[in-house]
Amino acid sequence: MKREADRPEARDLSSLLERLAAESCEVAHVGLFDLNATFRERRVRVGDLARVFGPGGSFANVLHQWDTGERVFGAGPFVSEPVAIDPASFRPYPFEAGACALVADYTGPSAETSPRRLLERLVARAHERGLGVRAAFEFEFLVFDEDAESLRDSGFSTLRTFAQDNRCWAGESAAAAADLVAALEQVLVRGDVGPLALGLELGPGCFEATLDHTEPLRAADNAAFFKLLTKAFCRRQGKTASFMAQVGSDFQGLSGHVHLSLSDRETGDDLFPDPADEKGMSRTFRSFVAGLVALAPEAMPLTHHTANAYRRHAPENWAPKSASWAVQNYAAAVRVVPQPPEKCRLEYRLPGSDINPFLALAFVLGAGLWGLETEAALPPELTGGGPGLTVPGGEALPHDLYEATGRLAGSERAHDIWGATFVQHFVEACRREEAALRRETSAAERARYLEVV
Secondary structure, eight states, rough: OOOOOGGGOOOOOHHHHHHHTTTTTTEEEEEOTTTOOEEEEEEEGGHHHHHHTTTTTEEEEEGGOOOOOBBOOOOOOEEEEEEEOGGOOEEEEEEEETTEEEEEEESGGGGGGGGGHHHHHHHHHHHHHHEEEEEEEEEEEESSSSOHHHHHHHTTTTOOSSTOOOOTTTTHHHHHHHHHHHHHHHHHHHHTTTTTEEOOOOOTTTTEEEEOOOOOOHHHHHHHHHHHHHHHHHHHTEEEEEOSSSOOTSSSSEEEEEEEEEEETTTOSSSSSTTTTTTOOHHHHHHHHHHHHHHHSGGGGGGGGGGGGGGGEEEEESOOOOOEEESOOTSSSSEEOOOOOGGGGEOOOOOOOTOOOHHHHHHHHHHHHHHHHHTOOOOOOOOOTTTTTTOOOOOOOOOOHHHHHHHHEEEEEEEEHHHHHHHHHHHHHHHHHHHTTTOOOOHHHHHHHHHTO
């Protein structure tokens, strides 16, 4: 199949079918993304695609109404709702010859609770302001020498990491794992995910991948498919890839950072850099970043929707400890990268690797646009910092999902920016997620308290 950049874009179902015929594509994996960005698919012969997913096509509306454990919340009714395929979402499916993957989404009532539709609406809002958006994601993830059976046999308590002798960025570690890394990269390339860099990072079993920048909806699709393809590839190798933010106290926290830049849609000029400014930041850049810093504490579930996500912000982790910003400082929530001007961008460093990419990018774009619309002012820049330090500067973040969900529920700004229907539904989902683990007790807690208190 041709590379994505070489393919003409299909704009409707009939042109998509023509494209699939030209690509000799016989099978389509058509799916919708749920609140965790899990791809829920149906495998359809291309000859039947119009009949199944054309006019009148539908999918059960339960996808936005179950939690991470796939238990239903909400009152229903649970029915089939109309859906439509996004023709521009086409990508080859690397695990089956002559196959592709296509993204569909609801067009009925559940469109209001769809993370992908939410991102589409925010991109449209940016375009209405004459703004072009480019985005990219980078992820850390762990690979374990465990398969589905061994994980369950041990109750998920014995986690043997792949590459136990790995040292961060060490050449010998890269050489030792070269076969697995190269094979994974080929899968990602065939799936048009756009890997820019892939290799081992900090500690046993730890990898990092940087994806190439592109328009925002495609960037989020790429991020979601990157996680899908990586997990599927590793499972096919008898291993397990994990994007859990904090697997345990003996493991490093795993990040899922968002990179974003703005341009003028008419001229193509970059809007973030200003060489005349002492920090290289335009007024647009300053207000956009100020929006992120202001809204992060009250809208944190959009990037931290699991109970585990908040453990990553504990001391000794590299994760930022407050809503803050700084030029090139990895301790800040928003890292400003002003140089070189042609690569000027922000990096939102608060999220963990367990993000839903559509919601994470929707947060960054929505908060930044709010900053532009209100001409928000930047607070003082964060200075200092490191993995073992909680440096002064920046508003404190919610301690856990319970607190964060309460803040989101009470935020008038969040309701205005991301829509009352979506926010109220997502609050319910987060409350369900937090409640599911509230009574669970870890082995570490039992060891600390069982004999003492």
